[in-house]
Structure formats: structure tokens, C-alpha cells
Amino acid sequence: MTATAAPLDLLLLPTWLVPVEPAGVVLKEHGLGIRDGRIAFIGPRAAALKLSANEVRELPGMLLSPGLINAHGHAAMSLFRGLADDLPLMTWLEKHIWPAEAKWVDEAFVRDGTDLAIAEQLKGGITCFSDMYFYPKVASDCVHNSGMRAQIAIPILDFPIPGASTPDEAIRQGVELFGDLKHHPRIKITFGPHAAYTVCDDNLEKIRVIAEELDAAIHMHVHETAFEVQQAVEQTGERPLARLGRLGLLGPRFQAVHMTQISEDDLALLVESNTSIIHCPESNLKLASGFCPVERLWQAGVNVAIGTDGAASNNDLDLLGETRTAAMLAKAVAGSATALDAHRALRMATLNGARAMGLESEIGSLEVGKAADIVAFDLSGLAQQPIYDPVSQLIYATGRDCVKHLWVAGKQLLDDRQLTRMDEQQLTATAIAWGQRISGHSE
Structure with a gap:
């Protein structure tokens, strides 16, 4: 089945896409398409926009990398x-x-x-x-x-x-x-x-x-x-x-x-x-x-x-x-x-x-056919400017608070910094309660 055989579930359009394999590559103005939890398309933005997709996400100023x-x-x-x-x-x-x-x-x-x-x-x-x-x-x-x-x-x-x-x-x-x-x-x-x-x-x-x-x-x-x-x-x-x-x-x-x-x-x-x-x-x-x-x-x-x-x-x-x-x-x-x-x-x-982990055929790089485990880092902030090499900025000038979106097997688990399946307030309250018990401040 070719990439155009059926509509994509999701098309992501970041400023930069770093596939990791091949090594050292940064793709600018490219799109990544996901279908059935897998990467179905990677190509130039112009080609990506011709594809049929159920949802299109523009990700300006963002770097897409493997999770x-x-x-x-x-x-x-x-x-x-x-x-x-x-x-x-x-x-x-x-x-x-x-x-x-x-x-x-x-x-x-x-x-x-x-x-x-x-x-x-x-x-x-x-x-x-x-x-x-x-x-x-x-x-x-x-x-x-x-x-x-x-x-x-x-x-x-x-x-x-x-x-x-x-x-x-x-x-x-x-x-x-x-x-x-x-x-x-x-x-x-x-x-x-x-x-x-x-x-x-x-x-x-x-x-x-x-x-x-x-x-x-x-x-x-x-x-x-x-x-x-x-x-x-x-x-x-x-x-x-x-x-x-x-x-x-x-x-x-x-x-x-x-x-x-x-x-x-x-x-x-x-x-x-x-x-x-x-x-x-x-x-x-x-x-x-x-x-x-x-x-x-x-x-x-x-x-x-x-x-x-x-x-x-x-x-x-x-x-x-x-x-x-x-x-x-x-x-x-x-x-x-x-x-x-x-x-x-x-x-x-x-x-x-x-x-x-023996999972290199499934995850670890952005390649067509692999599971769509993907993270979007927002490099649009003051502390990341100017950008000569987005991967250098990611490693040397960016903190984890710049993680904007995240998908595992095509399912979005983090949307605009918000967890989609977990209750952050509840998790925090539970952790605090354990801390109080372990430190002896409550029964």
C-alpha cells in the first residue's frame, strides 16, 4: 500500500524534522504522516500538503524527533x-x-x-x-x-x-x-x-x-x-x-x-x-x-x-x-x-x-514503517535564538519544558504540555501523601 492509498490519520508540519537515521540529517519544511499508529509518509511540505489527511497540525518553530x-x-x-x-x-x-x-x-x-x-x-x-x-x-x-x-x-x-x-x-x-x-x-x-x-x-x-x-x-x-x-x-x-x-x-x-x-x-x-x-x-x-x-x-x-x-x-x-x-x-x-x-x-x-532493547526495527528513528513514537520540541523561545543548528540548540540550549507534544504509536499522550490520559493534579497529590507517610509526618 503506498503512502497515498488511504487518508493519513494525522499530518504533522514542523519547521525541522530530525530523523536520526540517516545520521546527522536535518530536514527543513518537511511533513510527517501517520496512519494506523505508524509513520506512513516523510517528505517535503509541498508534497505533504497534497495528501489527504483527517487532521493536519502546523508546528511552527518546532523540531520533530523520535521519542x-x-x-x-x-x-x-x-x-x-x-x-x-x-x-x-x-x-x-x-x-x-x-x-x-x-x-x-x-x-x-x-x-x-x-x-x-x-x-x-x-x-x-x-x-x-x-x-x-x-x-x-x-x-x-x-x-x-x-x-x-x-x-x-x-x-x-x-x-x-x-x-x-x-x-x-x-x-x-x-x-x-x-x-x-x-x-x-x-x-x-x-x-x-x-x-x-x-x-x-x-x-x-x-x-x-x-x-x-x-x-x-x-x-x-x-x-x-x-x-x-x-x-x-x-x-x-x-x-x-x-x-x-x-x-x-x-x-x-x-x-x-x-x-x-x-x-x-x-x-x-x-x-x-x-x-x-x-x-x-x-x-x-x-x-x-x-x-x-x-x-x-x-x-x-x-x-x-x-x-x-x-x-x-x-x-x-x-x-x-x-x-x-x-x-x-x-x-x-x-x-x-x-x-x-x-x-x-x-x-x-x-x-x-x-x-x-532490540527494538531498533520498531522505534528510535523517524522512518516510514516504524511506530509513530514522536516528540515535538518548541524551539521558538528567546533562549533558543538564533538557530544555526537546531540539534545543537536542542542538546545544549533547551530544557524539557520545551517539550510541546508527544505521540506513542500514533496516539497523542501530551498535547500542548498537557497529559491526555493522566491526571497531573491527582498524581501530585498522591506523591505528596506518600512523602508525608515516609517522612513520618502523617499516619
């Missing part, structure tokens, strides 16, 4: 935002976060926290996110109801966690959820062993076997801090990444989150296995965890995506801001002003995230 992809986070932890700031990772986890989780996390917490995170992310231009947290079925229900797209990683640790008293129970729940949702158009289930220091070889082997059988991805914190790597070497004589390689976990379906410590051997292993890395610069900076050498990885051909991590360690779910930080940090770490330019930074926040 941003937040490739790592813990959505429900938005309810712990600011709870235990300015502490090193292990102190933060062991003394504050883990005890708070043991006390407060239940299905209601996960539902309310995930809804809060979804709303924040939609308002920030994110159309797809990866979530790794307890009660994953509850989180998947939230995603389903919201219209958003997500990868849900089933959390697996060697000790009891909220919602699963043993690792075997967590794996079993994961397999069941994978089966239930394998045909869901917007939700992908993956397995999320927490980290090398919280999951033993036997459980990692089980996860590897099941992930291979189901062709499912594995999403895991790896080399988050120098201490983690040093402790592993002292205890076992082996770096965590090397251990994962020996156990057969690394590969194109493996998502290594953080990777602030990368030796020459680590780099060789990443390249050889075609493993993706999820870079979370602001969480790593805030927890003083180290610096992921993004430019070195990029030049070696490693796929690097970007994530915010949870709001308890960031403290926001602002992927546009995260991408700006990533671009700045990459330059400082590489000692080169040409490292991670604006166009590559945007690619990292879109198509690279899709590739890490």
Missing part, C-alpha cells in the same frame, strides 16, 4: 526522590534505600510511583523507558494503561525482595509475565539480575538459559563503581565483566548498565560480544561512582545508550538534560571538544536505546 528512550531506571523510586542525598553508593543503598524499600514497598507503592514516573517522563519527551523494580506486573499494568512504551526488567537477587521471597520465584514470575505479554505491542519483558555482587553464578546460569530459550534480553548493573570491581578482584581474582563473559551472559541481548570502569580487556570483551552499554552520567556523578568513557566506546563500535537511573539517585527523570550532561562529560573524559557531538548525543538518546 526519547530512557534505557535505565527504577520508576517507582520516584517516591524516594531526595530521601537520602549526598551519600556514596553502598552507604546510600545499605543504610537508607534498602531499609526504606523493606518498610514501604508494596503493590500500591509501585503503582503510584510508576504512574508518577511515567507522567514525568512523558512531559520530558520520553516515549519509551526501561524499568527495573519490584512487582514488575504492577509496573507493566501502569505502562499498559498509560499508552507509553516500556521494557520491564524482572529484578532478581539472591535474597528475598518485595514480591518474591526467592530468586527462583522471581524468575518464575518473570517467565510467566513474559508469556502473558509476549504479544503486547508496547511492553517487552526482560530479565534483570541486579548486579554481579548480589547474584551468584548458579542464578546467573539459570537466567542465561531461560533468556536464551525465550530470546529475552538481560539488563544488569555492571562495573558501577571502582570499589565493586576492586572487591570482586580481591575476592575472586576476576573482574565482574570477565565473569559474566565466562558464564556466557554477554552478547547483543545483554544490557550492561553504568560501566564506569573499563580496562582494555573489558573493552575487547564488549566489542567481541556486541554487548550494549547504558550510560547514566548524572547518577554516576551524584554518587561519585566514576565516568563511563563514552567516546572510547563509541569509537570502538560499542552501542552506548543513555538512562536517567532512578529519581532517588538522579534526582529527576529528565533524559534531555541527561543527554546534555552526557555530551559535556564525554568531552571532559576524552579531553576532546569533538567527542559526542550533538547529533550523536541525540542518537544515543533515541536509536541507540532502541538497539540496546
Whole structure:
């Protein structure tokens, strides 16, 4: 069926259109047509106006890009935002976060926290996110109801966690959820062993076997801090990444989150296995965890995506801001002003995230046939003028408050900064009530 066979559901006419693929391209005065939730047309404005469309939206001063992809986070932890700031990772986890989780996390917490995170992310231009947290079925229900797209990683640790008293129970729940949702158009289930220091070889082997059988991805914190790597070497004589390689976990379906410590051997292993890395610069900076050498990885051909991590360690779910930080940090770490330019930074926040999740044929770029996951950024404001390169202005001079409209699979979830399916006032009131309970100011 050609693009003109039936009327378009929606024709968007922005000032700029950045497809991300092909790389480095900015299309001026072009239109994008959507039909049945997919991109059906991209072409010059004059050609677009000749097409029949049920709705036409003029978007002057706006840049249309693929929806941003937040490739790592813990959505429900938005309810712990600011709870235990300015502490090193292990102190933060062991003394504050883990005890708070043991006390407060239940299905209601996960539902309310995930809804809060979804709303924040939609308002920030994110159309797809990866979530790794307890009660994953509850989180998947939230995603389903919201219209958003997500990868849900089933959390697996060697000790009891909220919602699963043993690792075997967590794996079993994961397999069941994978089966239930394998045909869901917007939700992908993956397995999320927490980290090398919280999951033993036997459980990692089980996860590897099941992930291979189901062709499912594995999403895991790896080399988050120098201490983690040093402790592993002292205890076992082996770096965590090397251990994962020996156990057969690394590969194109493996998502290594953080990777602030990368030796020459680590780099060789990443390249050889075609493993993706999820870079979370602001969480790593805030927890003083180290610096992921993004430019070195990029030049070696490693796929690097970007994530915010949870709001308890960031403290926001602002992927546009995260991408700006990533671009700045990459330059400082590489000692080169040409490292991670604006166009590559945007690619990292879109198509690279899709590739890490195995969704690159579906989302991550604006191409005919792909799902219509699209965001419109308003660059007409004072702070964006004058515009020489709209992608540079987007990355270096624009905040998430410039996100104007957003569509997932052709459905508009943000219209002129307003959420179309969620009640922002209700979400805010619910979050405030949780904060009062957790801080002990109410019963």
C-alpha cells in the first residue's frame, strides 16, 4: 500500500524534522504522516500538503524527533526522590534505600510511583523507558494503561525482595509475565539480575538459559563503581565483566548498565560480544561512582545508550538534560571538544536505546514503517535564538519544558504540555501523601 492509498490519520508540519537515521540529517519544511499508529509518509511540505489527511497540525518553530528512550531506571523510586542525598553508593543503598524499600514497598507503592514516573517522563519527551523494580506486573499494568512504551526488567537477587521471597520465584514470575505479554505491542519483558555482587553464578546460569530459550534480553548493573570491581578482584581474582563473559551472559541481548570502569580487556570483551552499554552520567556523578568513557566506546563500535537511573539517585527523570550532561562529560573524559557531538548525543538518546532493547526495527528513528513514537520540541523561545543548528540548540540550549507534544504509536499522550490520559493534579497529590507517610509526618 503506498503512502497515498488511504487518508493519513494525522499530518504533522514542523519547521525541522530530525530523523536520526540517516545520521546527522536535518530536514527543513518537511511533513510527517501517520496512519494506523505508524509513520506512513516523510517528505517535503509541498508534497505533504497534497495528501489527504483527517487532521493536519502546523508546528511552527518546532523540531520533530523520535521519542526519547530512557534505557535505565527504577520508576517507582520516584517516591524516594531526595530521601537520602549526598551519600556514596553502598552507604546510600545499605543504610537508607534498602531499609526504606523493606518498610514501604508494596503493590500500591509501585503503582503510584510508576504512574508518577511515567507522567514525568512523558512531559520530558520520553516515549519509551526501561524499568527495573519490584512487582514488575504492577509496573507493566501502569505502562499498559498509560499508552507509553516500556521494557520491564524482572529484578532478581539472591535474597528475598518485595514480591518474591526467592530468586527462583522471581524468575518464575518473570517467565510467566513474559508469556502473558509476549504479544503486547508496547511492553517487552526482560530479565534483570541486579548486579554481579548480589547474584551468584548458579542464578546467573539459570537466567542465561531461560533468556536464551525465550530470546529475552538481560539488563544488569555492571562495573558501577571502582570499589565493586576492586572487591570482586580481591575476592575472586576476576573482574565482574570477565565473569559474566565466562558464564556466557554477554552478547547483543545483554544490557550492561553504568560501566564506569573499563580496562582494555573489558573493552575487547564488549566489542567481541556486541554487548550494549547504558550510560547514566548524572547518577554516576551524584554518587561519585566514576565516568563511563563514552567516546572510547563509541569509537570502538560499542552501542552506548543513555538512562536517567532512578529519581532517588538522579534526582529527576529528565533524559534531555541527561543527554546534555552526557555530551559535556564525554568531552571532559576524552579531553576532546569533538567527542559526542550533538547529533550523536541525540542518537544515543533515541536509536541507540532502541538497539540496546532490540527494538531498533520498531522505534528510535523517524522512518516510514516504524511506530509513530514522536516528540515535538518548541524551539521558538528567546533562549533558543538564533538557530544555526537546531540539534545543537536542542542538546545544549533547551530544557524539557520545551517539550510541546508527544505521540506513542500514533496516539497523542501530551498535547500542548498537557497529559491526555493522566491526571497531573491527582498524581501530585498522591506523591505528596506518600512523602508525608515516609517522612513520618502523617499516619
